Amino acid sequence: MSDTAGVQSLLAGHVLDVAPRLIGMRVRTEIDGLRTEVMLTEVEAYAGAQDPASHAYRGRTARNGAMFGPPGTLYVYRSYGIHWCMNIVTGERGLPHAVLLRGGVPITGEDTMVRRRGRRDHVADGPGKLTQALGVVGDHDGTSVLDGPVRLLPGVAPAGDVTATTRVGITKAADRPWRFVLVVAE
DNA sequence: ACGAGGATGCTCT
DNA sequence: GAGCATCCTCGTC
Secondary structure: OOHHHHHHHHHOOOHHHHHHHHOOOEEEEEEOOEEEEEEEEEEEEEEHHHOOOOOOOOOOOOOOHHHHOOOOEEEEEEEOOOEEEEEEEEOOOOOOEEEEEEEEEEEEOHHHHHHHHOOOOOOOOOHHHHHHHHOOOHHHOOOEOOOOOEEEEOOOOOOOEEEEEOOOOOOOOOOOOOEEEEEOOO
């Protein structure tokens, strides 16, 4: 099976199954002629109509249309009027389930990421920071992580242990343990 | 190390 | 007009 077919197959699963399996995988962007790449260390699952915290809880709107696309569609939205955040859509087309990418560690093009971020530390350890480091903006909303400028690729190293915790920065359904983080062994 | 507060603009009610 | 799936700075410990 090719890498792309493997990733496509993974993303077709249920969001709660897919989300933890994204930990350790890579996200690579080719934007403005520059390649940057991270390994994912933090994600959160959002389960559409079954999830009051989801942007799609109340159905389709002008903003969240990308969430209703096929698995692998990128959903990019503006957060707090300032930052861009990105999700990867999972499950069958028309089901607005998605995984919010919240953090990663630089693998390739770290100098580019540092320049985009304007600082050397905390380059990609937050959803807004991750998108900024990778150069992802609203124009990328609706593109596919299978063949677009923002691509999901298999992991490069053993992922380590994945732990589930409650999601960050939400007020509705805040008790669900749908945040998944990489725990690095000592 | 940690917490409070402000910036900022779009989306949906 | 309220409410954000955030980040940064500056204060305190």
